[in-house]
Amino acid sequence: MQVDLFDFELPSERIALRPAAPRDAARMLVVEGSGLRDAIVRDLPQCLRPGDCLVFNDTRVIPAQLEGTRGEARIGATLHKREGPRRWRAFIRNAKRLREGDAIDFGADVSATASDRAADGSFALDFAGDEPVELLLERAGRMPLPPYIAAKRPTDERDADDYQTMFAREAGAVAAPTAALHFTPDLLASLDAAGIGHATLTLHVGAGTFLPVKAEDTDDHAMHAEWGRIDAATADRLNAVHAAGGRVIAVGTTSLRLIESAAGEDGVIRPFEGDTAIFITPGYRFRGIDGLMTNFHLPRSTLFMLVSALMGLETMQAAYAHAIAGGYRFYSYGDASLLLP
Template identity: 45%
Template sequence: MDVKDFYFELPQELIAQDPLEDRSSSRLLVLDKDTGAVQHRIFKNITEYLRPGDCLVINDTRVIPARLFGVKRDTGAKVEILLLKRREADVWETLVKPGKKVRPGTELSFGGGQLTASVLETVEDGNRLIQFHYEGIFEEILDQLGQMPLPPYITHSLKDKNRYQTVYARHDGSAAAPTAGLHFTEELLKQIEEMGVRIAHVTLHVGLGTFRPVKVEHVLDHHMHSEFYMVEEAEAKKVNEAKEAGGRVICVGTTSCRTVESASTEDGILKAGTGWTDIFIYPGYRFKVLDALITNFHLPESTLVMLVSALAGREHILDAYKEAVKERYRFFSFGDAMLIASHPEAKGQ
């Protein structure tokens, strides 16, 4: 299976640069994963495709303002740090620019010395382990000094930090938002619950590895970075009870999907617990828990296009993407959404 099998033409102007004012007014492409048939709707119409007894799984991770701009203490040269994952209390794995000039032993300063750091060592992919020093609460200092780590394809600056958070974001730790969840408003979630759909929370702290371009020719040679996940007992119970009663498990986003698939047994029982996952889902994968997926439109040749192809088949996905391009859907983080399900029928149709 070659990476180029997952390529599609995407005009640059379809990459969404700004979030819509009303989260739930984005467009929704509904794809029948069995037949490849598509319907064009608005995201708030998602309620028409949900049924009492279904379980919607959402990732409640919160994006931290993980981009820091500072200087080298000895020379005053500018540096940029992106926090990727917390290794210990004040030790983080980071992406550093310019990497060549920030070697182990370098001392850094941010916010005029409000936050300082020592570079400890170089790890996988040239990332650096950095230990931070400060007085007070790290998260509060980060809120003051850090910027939201928007993906490189978004060139506009974000007016409101909260637009790169889901309305249900709870647990700090992500370097990127679980973007399929950005379409939900509190009102829409309340409406969904009142319909008799359970909402289960899981947490997966999204690292940049999810979006890392696949640089190998053959899909199987690609290695995913590990990400931390957490499933609480009460939330696992909601998923398992829905499944047992014949309801569908509908994951909001590829991160929720990867969490439930990582934390479940071979016979599809979701287990509570915490852990690290580097699960890589591509065509041929047999889903254990997930029945349907709400997701955004992804980058050509990315692991996320491979994941949705595992669910609906490569041809159906590429045809749906071609249709989305033709219909001028908005792509990537601030773009439109897609529901992939078996025989999705809107009520009243």
């Protein structure tokens, strides 16, 4: 499909620079079939049915943004995928000043050697020393806010909490599964009381999620792989939800992509551990999920293509036009949509 079909105009003032407070006070656009309804996130128990199950991503964002030097050159690195115990694949700013074999000093006694430059311009970074890389990043790294926020304000101490979900447990993501940022313990208790269950899986979100689609046709776009895991108990739980007539509602496109990667043509969700580079565009037949809660996405992005595949392009164009006209806040710290085909 032509990528231009997924373009739209978004006024810059619609981009949220801070999350709603409290988190579950964010607005939520309910898209059910082709109908639209305005709500807020804490209305979620009334928007779902007893027996439904929300699926959260329990990945934890690491301080994956690094600033360093190679000689006199300033080098920026955004880690996006672990490739070994001490090796991470990284997107590099000022990459023309970096060669394979060069060492980068990130300060705080943290350094890494660049190697294995890929076609997309990324490098592998091998971190020096014996300390766990996670400890090195805590010293030298900072929270990797999305570029559309980082371009408007610096990262600060609030982001260390604001950019983690209440489910964050498994360290390894360089971007938050932002739909789950809206959840609070009180909201989860209300959902439980309404008979709506929840489960967790792990998908370590990569910085590739922010990359624009530069191809003119979706067939020519290459997705970056991300590592994920659904254990046997979770797979069994989700299959039991379906067997009992409930719906599996992914919270975030990360949860959706992993469930769909694990689901077979027969609709059965199986245990999964490994990389997925699934790319969902209109025409895709969903096998594992029955709905999605997600934030509002970038024009021409793979994520807007995904929601269009779920609900239909015309429906999502109408939903986004409604959201823009109605003052909804967009992107990672913005408002939510609940998509029920």
